[in-house]
Amino acid sequence: MVIDRKILYYFSLGSFLSLWFCSCEKEKMGVDEKKRIVYSTIEDDMGFEKLPPSKPGEWLYHFREKGQTFEEYKAEVRNIKTEKRSTIYIQPLGTLSEMDKEILDKMREYATIFFFSSAMVNEPISIPEGSFNKNRWQFDANKILLKLEKIKPDDALAYVGVMSEDLYIEGLNFVFGLGSFDKCTGVYSLARYGDDYKIRLKRALKVMTHEMGHILSMNHCIFYRCIMCGSNSLPEADRRPMHLCPVCLEKLEWNIKFDRSERYRRLIDFYKQLGFEEEANFLSNLQSISE
Numbered sequence: 001m002v003i004d005r006k007i008l009y010y011f012s013l014g015s016f017l018s019l020w021f022c023s024c025e026k027e028k029m030g031v032d033e034k035k036r037i038v039y040s041t042i043e044d045d046m047g048f049e050k051l052p053p054s055k056p057g058e059w060l061y062h063f064r065e066k067g068q069t070f071e072e073y074k075a076e077v078r079n080i081k082t083e084k085r086s087t088i089y090i091q092p093l094g095t096l097s098e099m100d101k102e103i104l105d106k107m108r109e110y111a112t113i114f115f116f117s118s119a120m121v122n123e124p125i126s127i128p129e130g131s132f133n134k135n136r137w138q139f140d141a142n143k144i145l146l147k148l149e150k151i152k153p154d155d156a157l158a159y160v161g162v163m164s165e166d167l168y169i170e171g172l173n174f175v176f177g178l179g180s181f182d183k184c185t186g187v188y189s190l191a192r193y194g195d196d197y198k199i200r201l202k203r204a205l206k207v208m209t210h211e212m213g214h215i216l217s218m219n220h221c222i223f224y225r226c227i228m229c230g231s232n233s234l235p236e237a238d239r240r241p242m243h244l245c246p247v248c249l250e251k252l253e254w255n256i257k258f259d260r261s262e263r264y265r266r267l268i269d270f271y272k273q274l275g276f277e278e279e280a281n282f283l284s285n286l287q288s289i290s291e
């Protein structure tokens, strides 16, 4: 595959631009294995699965990511929940199908539980003018983020646009979503998630929590199989679990402040209600080990 030099440009400037994209084309660079192995030596007795060495095609095989420890997170965090900034706003962009409206409602409920914060779905607005690229038949995620930054509510912990149309950024063939590290904004697309309700819903919930993690200044995870792991394709995104690993959970808990047991209890109820038995069982097992 021919590599567009812009891919590397964007990635190397990723932290400078304070944006996280979550899909890409490919370039072999390799992960910082030394750091990852150090963390992988922590024997996990809670059932969290350590991330195995990456394979060609997978995110970490192609992108050099150093990971982010809890201490590094505390030093780098730029979006902390406060009393004045505590609400997650989900902003429908453009026309959504009845199925996607239902998915947005579940997204709101999940955001409330996962991030232990109030969340609401706003009235739809049109997709920002000028973001459509007629040569690619896709929407420019960066242009949409710039617009969202301007209309973000003052009390937003996060302001995230959701749309049915496909997104891209320059240099990449598409992105599932784009999250800003320090502007409290993000945008996700449901365009590539298929027509089966349950599968589409699960993918939508996963992209929401993953991008929200970035909006809360969390980098990609390199330690465990975790919702914060980067993904290079839909199959890799599907392999990613819905939960946060112990490293990433500690970051969220420090930022948001919640009762871990109460959060797990609510998540288990939510997963059961949706028929996500595997996820419910995993957290139930965690709960029983912790008690």
Ligand SMILES: [Zn+2]
Residues within 6 Å of the ligand: 020, 021, 022, 210, 214, 220, 229, 230, 231
């Ligand atoms: Zn990501």
Ligand SMILES: [Zn+2]
Residues within 6 Å of the ligand: 221, 222, 223, 224, 225, 226, 227, 228, 229, 244, 245, 246, 247, 248, 249
């Ligand atoms: Zn993690």
